[in-house]
Amino acid sequence: MNTPRLTAxxxxxxxxxxxxxxxxxxxxxxxxxxPASTRGTPSGPAGTSADGTKTAPDPADDPTVISLPLxxxxxxxxxxxxxxxxxxxxxxxxxxxxxxxxxxxxxxxxTVLGRYERRYGLTSAFxxxxxxxxxxxxxxxxxxxxxxDQLNALTGPQGCQxxxxxxxxxxxxxxxxxxxxRSVNQESxxxxxxxxxxxxxxxxxxxxxxxxxxxxxxxxxxxxxPSEQPTDEERTTALTxxxxxxxTRLVRIWNEAxxxxxxxxxQQNTTAFDNVLAERRRMLxxxxxxxxxxxxxxxxxxxxxx
Amino acid sequence: MKRRRxxxxxxxxxxxxxxxxxxxxxxxxxxxxxxxxxxRAFCFWYNSNQSGSVAGWDLLTGFRGFEDLAYAGAFxxxxxxxxxxxxxxxxxxxxQFPGNCYGxxxxxYNSGWSGPWDDVPACGNANLVKTKNNNASFLVxx
Numbered sequence: 001m002n003t004p005r006l007t008a009x010x011x012x013x014x015x016x017x018x019x020x021x022x023x024x025x026x027x028x029x030x031x032x033x034x035p036a037s038t039r040g041t042p043s044g045p046a047g048t049s050a051d052g053t054k055t056a057p058d059p060a061d062d063p064t065v066i067s068l069p070l071x072x073x074x075x076x077x078x079x080x081x082x083x084x085x086x087x088x089x090x091x092x093x094x095x096x097x098x099x100x101x102x103x104x105x106x107x108x109x110x111t112v113l114g115r116y117e118r119r120y121g122l123t124s125a126f127x128x129x130x131x132x133x134x135x136x137x138x139x140x141x142x143x144x145x146x147x148x149d150q151l152n153a154l155t156g157p158q159g160c161q162x163x164x165x166x167x168x169x170x171x172x173x174x175x176x177x178x179x180x181x182r183s184v185n186q187e188s189x190x191x192x193x194x195x196x197x198x199x200x201x202x203x204x205x206x207x208x209x210x211x212x213x214x215x216x217x218x219x220x221x222x223x224x225x226p227s228e229q230p231t232d233e234e235r236t237t238a239l240t241x242x243x244x245x246x247x248t249r250l251v252r253i254w255n256e257a258x259x260x261x262x263x264x265x266x267q268q269n270t271t272a273f274d275n276v277l278a279e280r281r282r283m284l285x286x287x288x289x290x291x292x293x294x295x296x297x298x299x300x301x302x303x304x305x306x
Numbered sequence: 307m308k309r310r311r312x313x314x315x316x317x318x319x320x321x322x323x324x325x326x327x328x329x330x331x332x333x334x335x336x337x338x339x340x341x342x343x344x345x346r347a348f349c350f351w352y353n354s355n356q357s358g359s360v361a362g363w364d365l366l367t368g369f370r371g372f373e374d375l376a377y378a379g380a381f382x383x384x385x386x387x388x389x390x391x392x393x394x395x396x397x398x399x400x401x402q403f404p405g406n407c408y409g410x411x412x413x414x415y416n417s418g419w420s421g422p423w424d425d426v427p428a429c430g431n432a433n434l435v436k437t438k439n440n441n442a443s444f445l446v447x448x
Contacts, residue, residue, distance in 0.1 A: 109448020223418020
């Protein structure tokens with residue numbers, strides 16, 4: 001693990017302001033899908049190849065691209081979509097059997113922030129320059145309007161949604177990430193904040209910010225800003241924040257420290273993590289069964305309410 | 307950091323529509339309403355398994371889909387935990403949105419939608435993985 005270099009941090013910050021486009025190559029729309037070579041695999045210092053020779057800047061130093069060993073254990077969007085297709089089928093069949101016309105299926109929402117976009121604080125230079133610490137503009141997805149009959153049939157302990165959920169997830173809840181995965185997601189972060197590498201990098205970031213006139217102990221103390229719209233002061237602070245992260249290599253250092261912790265936690269709980277994947281396979285298999293059942297009779301029945 | 311608290315009243319979200327925010331505006335929270343009712347509602351519970359006092363937001367009336375809980379006040383529903391600050395004290399959560407079950411609410415452990423998070427699926431419940439210092443802001447995603 002490298003010690004952050006702090007030679008002339010203000011000069012670097014100023015350079016970043018002048019050449020802001022080069023300070024970050026992403027626009028803040030990362031979804032945590034880093035190239036396989038950077039997925040939670042700590043490598044050598046930025047700009048250094050395996051044999052120690054200098055190379056081009058390492059993509060892993062792009063602070064908006066973060067990945068962690070836990071990634072495969074979050075429910076993938078494609079799998080979630082299959083589960084929802086089956087859930088929609090079950091709900092529609094249930095409603096029809098109650099004499100209620102099914103509503104149109106809901107669609108997947110757009111991402112507002114990437115999975116790890118502000119995990120170590122603000123990292124997007126584009127976001128800093130445009131909306132500061134405010135959230136980026138985002139749409140509320142089209143809501144499916146419901147009649148009172150539909151609402152009543154869908155909800156409650158005897159409702160169609162809960163019965164559909166029980167068939168697929170075995171609970172009263174629609175699918176989400178496993179508790180174990182959510183726990184490690186939190187635990188690894190907590191542990192990482194106590195590692196010497198992260199403590200040193202955060203202190204270096206704080207000094208960099210202080211030299212630019214901003215007094216924060218950690219990058220998680222910078223928001224929110226209460227003004228209705230982003231202010232110039234906010235954007236300036238946010239740009240300095242992002243530049244100081246790059247100067248101190250804070251995000252990569254933190255990401256590598258947390259990745260190491262996650263690998264340990266996963267290895268210590270191999271059986272439990274295998275069970276997370278097994279339970280996902282079980283849900284997907286059940287979903288496929290539902291969809292296979294629906295294929296034979298679905299179109300004809302839906303036409304009755306068309 | 308001390309900043310002036312500005313209370314804003316937002317217009318009703320109204321009927322089903324796709325509304326694009328020019329810039330997601332200020333960070334102050336709308337106060338919670340002490341129940342978990344409504345055709346679209348997000349709620350924190352003081353205890354696990356959706357029990358104890360509740361702090362709820364009706365997402366169809368005057369809500370913009372994100373809150374920083376520094377200004378969310380206390381749990382208002384009857385039961386264990388009533389009167390305790392919502393921020394950093396929730397043990398479980400519910401996101402009910404009948405007929406629109408594809409989204410989720412991301413509960414961040416730090417202000418400003420930063421740090422690690424816990425997701426609560428639409429038409430679902432979740433016990434939050436920590437019961438202290440675990441909910442400082444949240445973002446409704448679908």
